[in-house]
Amino acid sequence: MPVLFRIKLIPLVLLLAVVFAFLLNWPVLLHFYDILTHLEHVKIGFVISIPFVLVAALNFVFLPFSIRYLLKPFFALLLVTGSMVSYSTLKYKVMFDQSMIQNILETNPQEAHSYLNGSIILWVLLTGVLPAILLFLIEIEYPAKWYKGIVYRLLSMVASLLLIGGVAALYYQDYASVGRNNSTLNKEIIPANYAYGTVRYLKDTYFTTKEPFQTLGDDAKRVAHKEKPTLMFLVIGETARSQNFSMNGYARDTNAFTSQTGEVISFKNVHSCGTATAISVPCMFSNMNRTDYDARKASNSENFLDVVQKTGVSLLWKDNDGGCKGVCKRIPTIEIKPTDNAKLCDGDTCYDEVMLEHLDEEVAKMAGDKLIAFHMIGSHGPTYYQRYPAEDRHFMPECARSDIENCTQEQLVNTYDNTIRHTDRVLAQMVEKLKKYSDQYNTVLLYVSDHGESLGESGLYLHGTPYKLAPDQQTHIPMQVWMSPGFISDKHINMACLKNNAVKNDYSHDNLFSSVLGLWDITSSVYNPDLDLFRECRS
The missing domain is CATH 3.40.720.10 (Alkaline Phosphatase, subunit A)
Structure with missing residues (x-):
C-alpha cells in the first residue's frame, strides 16, 4: 500500500481530534454559535475557547484507543459512521441517543434504503470514506519503546485536561449556563453521542440479565x-x-x-x-x-x-x-x-x-x-x-x-x-x-x-x-x-x-x-x- 506521508502518533491523534471537531462536529458548532447569537452578553474569550475545548476533549477521549493495529480500523469506522450521523444532525436535527440507536438497529433493509440519496452518499464519501482511506495511507511512527508510548499518551491527555481546566477556571459559569439551558448539546457531540447510545443499547439488550417472563391477565x-x-x-x-x-x-x-x-x-x-x-x-x-x-x-x-x-x-x-x-x-x-x-x-x-x-x-x-x-x-x-x-x-x-x-x-x-x-x-x-x-x-x-x-x-x-x-x-x-x-x-x-x-x-x-x-x-x-x-x- 503506498504511503502518503509519515506522522508521529501523538500529532496524528490530535489531527483526528481536529478533523472530528471542525468537520464532523460542524453541526454542534453551528448550534453552539446560534445559541450565543441570542444571548445579550457574550465574552469573546468564551466564544474563542469553544473549538479548543472540543478538540482537547476529543483528543483526551481518543488517546486510549490509539493502539497499534487498532487505531486505523477503529478510527476509520468512526469517521464513516460519524459522517452519517453528522449528515443526519445537520440536515434533519436528529439526536442520536439510545432510543434512536434502537430505532436504527431495528429498521429493516427496505426502510433503511429509503434514506439513501445523492446528498448523503456524497457527504459520506467526502467527509467519511475519503478521510478513512487517507488514514490507511498514512505511516504512523510509534515510539520505539512501549512504555514511552504510554508516557507520551499520558502527557498529551494531561495537556488536554490542563487546557480544559484553564478554560473552566475562566469561563465555567458561561459553559454551565449554556449547558443548563440547552440540554441537547451533550447529545450532539460526535462520536460520543452515538457511541454511548450504542453501548447502552447493546448492554441493555444483550448483557443484562432478563427478568422472568411476565404474563398478564391470567384472571381475564x-x-x-x-x-x-x-x-x-x-x-x-x-x-x-x-x-x-x-x-x-x-x-x-x-x-x-x-x-x-x-x-x-x-x-x-x-x-x-x-x-x-x-x-x-x-x-x-x-x-x-x-x-x-x-x-x-x-x-x-x-x-x-x-x-x-x-x-x-x-x-x-x-x-x-x-x-x-x-x-x-x-x-x-x-x-x-x-x-x-x-x-x-x-x-x-x-x-x-x-x-x-x-x-x-x-x-x-x-x-x-x-x-x-x-x-x-x-x-x-x-x-x-x-x-x-x-x-x-x-x-x-x-x-x-x-x-x-x-x-x-x-x-x-x-x-x-x-x-x-x-x-x-x-x-x-x-x-x-x-x-x-x-x-x-x-x-x-x-x-x-x-x-x-x-x-x-x-x-x-x-x-x-x-x-x-x-x-x-x-x-x-x-x-x-x-x-x-x-x-x-x-x-x-x-x-x-x-x-x-x-x-x-x-x-x-x-x-x-x-x-x-x-x-x-x-x-x-x-x-x-x-x-x-x-x-x-x-x-
Missing part, C-alpha cells in the same frame, strides 16, 4: 356476546400527526373519505408514548404508562393482545411496516412481502391497501369473536411520495425525493398531506368492509398512530427527538373510531358523549390497553377503568 374473563360475535379492526398508523387531519381542524381536506362514511369520531387531543416506532408500539400495547415505561420489561412481558386472546377471541396481525416490534410474537401473523403483489408493491414497499387483499378469506378462517390488527406504513418518511399511488397525488407539486430538506416547504407538506389522505382512503375502505360484515358481526374500527413527524418546523425533520425535547408535531397523534349500530347497541355506548369527550378530553397511548379490554368487556386485575376512554360513555 369476558362477557359473552349476546346475539352476534364481534369483529374489530385495530389499525396502527405510522408517522401520522394530528395537526394534518382535517377532522381535527386542519384547513385541507385530508379526511375526505372517512368523513363520508358517517359516524367516524376523531379524538383531537391524543399524545404518543414515544417519538419512534421502536418505542411507541411496544409501549402502547403494554400496561405501563409512558412515564414508567421500561423497554426491557415490555419485551419480556405479555401485552393486551395476549390478554384478549386468553378470553377466546381469535386474533390476527397483518404487517405492512417491517415488523411488529415484538408485540405480535404470540399471535398469528402475516407479514406483507413487497415481492408478493406486483400491483400494490414496487419491490421495496407496498401501499397499505395491500392489507385488504385476501381479507375475506382470512376472516372466514378465524373462529368466534375476531380481532385483526393492521400495522400500516402510513406516512413513513423520508420517501413520503412512495406511500401513495398516482391517483392519490392530490396536493401538488410534490417532493418526489428522499433528501426532503432540498424540497420547498410547499412540496414537502403537499407530499406528506397526500400520505395522510391516502391513509384516510384505506381507513374508509376498512369501514366499508366492516359495514358489509355488520349483518354477521358487531363491528368496530379503532385507529391510532404510533408517533408524529416534523416537517421542517424549527429546522427539525422526521422524528425520534428525545421525548422531553420533542415538539408537539412528533407527539400529537390522531386517533379515530368507527362503530356499527349493532356494536353501539350491544356495548350501550352514548355516541354524543363520546363525540364530546373526543373534543374536550386529553388522551394518550396510556389509554389504549384498558380501552381495548373495556371494548371487549374483559374484567381483569390489569384492567384500569380510569384509563378506559370509552367507560364514561357506556350505560
Whole structure:
C-alpha cells in the first residue's frame, strides 16, 4: 500500500481530534454559535475557547484507543459512521441517543434504503470514506519503546485536561449556563453521542440479565356476546400527526373519505408514548404508562393482545411496516412481502391497501369473536411520495425525493398531506368492509398512530427527538373510531358523549390497553377503568 506521508502518533491523534471537531462536529458548532447569537452578553474569550475545548476533549477521549493495529480500523469506522450521523444532525436535527440507536438497529433493509440519496452518499464519501482511506495511507511512527508510548499518551491527555481546566477556571459559569439551558448539546457531540447510545443499547439488550417472563391477565374473563360475535379492526398508523387531519381542524381536506362514511369520531387531543416506532408500539400495547415505561420489561412481558386472546377471541396481525416490534410474537401473523403483489408493491414497499387483499378469506378462517390488527406504513418518511399511488397525488407539486430538506416547504407538506389522505382512503375502505360484515358481526374500527413527524418546523425533520425535547408535531397523534349500530347497541355506548369527550378530553397511548379490554368487556386485575376512554360513555 503506498504511503502518503509519515506522522508521529501523538500529532496524528490530535489531527483526528481536529478533523472530528471542525468537520464532523460542524453541526454542534453551528448550534453552539446560534445559541450565543441570542444571548445579550457574550465574552469573546468564551466564544474563542469553544473549538479548543472540543478538540482537547476529543483528543483526551481518543488517546486510549490509539493502539497499534487498532487505531486505523477503529478510527476509520468512526469517521464513516460519524459522517452519517453528522449528515443526519445537520440536515434533519436528529439526536442520536439510545432510543434512536434502537430505532436504527431495528429498521429493516427496505426502510433503511429509503434514506439513501445523492446528498448523503456524497457527504459520506467526502467527509467519511475519503478521510478513512487517507488514514490507511498514512505511516504512523510509534515510539520505539512501549512504555514511552504510554508516557507520551499520558502527557498529551494531561495537556488536554490542563487546557480544559484553564478554560473552566475562566469561563465555567458561561459553559454551565449554556449547558443548563440547552440540554441537547451533550447529545450532539460526535462520536460520543452515538457511541454511548450504542453501548447502552447493546448492554441493555444483550448483557443484562432478563427478568422472568411476565404474563398478564391470567384472571381475564369476558362477557359473552349476546346475539352476534364481534369483529374489530385495530389499525396502527405510522408517522401520522394530528395537526394534518382535517377532522381535527386542519384547513385541507385530508379526511375526505372517512368523513363520508358517517359516524367516524376523531379524538383531537391524543399524545404518543414515544417519538419512534421502536418505542411507541411496544409501549402502547403494554400496561405501563409512558412515564414508567421500561423497554426491557415490555419485551419480556405479555401485552393486551395476549390478554384478549386468553378470553377466546381469535386474533390476527397483518404487517405492512417491517415488523411488529415484538408485540405480535404470540399471535398469528402475516407479514406483507413487497415481492408478493406486483400491483400494490414496487419491490421495496407496498401501499397499505395491500392489507385488504385476501381479507375475506382470512376472516372466514378465524373462529368466534375476531380481532385483526393492521400495522400500516402510513406516512413513513423520508420517501413520503412512495406511500401513495398516482391517483392519490392530490396536493401538488410534490417532493418526489428522499433528501426532503432540498424540497420547498410547499412540496414537502403537499407530499406528506397526500400520505395522510391516502391513509384516510384505506381507513374508509376498512369501514366499508366492516359495514358489509355488520349483518354477521358487531363491528368496530379503532385507529391510532404510533408517533408524529416534523416537517421542517424549527429546522427539525422526521422524528425520534428525545421525548422531553420533542415538539408537539412528533407527539400529537390522531386517533379515530368507527362503530356499527349493532356494536353501539350491544356495548350501550352514548355516541354524543363520546363525540364530546373526543373534543374536550386529553388522551394518550396510556389509554389504549384498558380501552381495548373495556371494548371487549374483559374484567381483569390489569384492567384500569380510569384509563378506559370509552367507560364514561357506556350505560
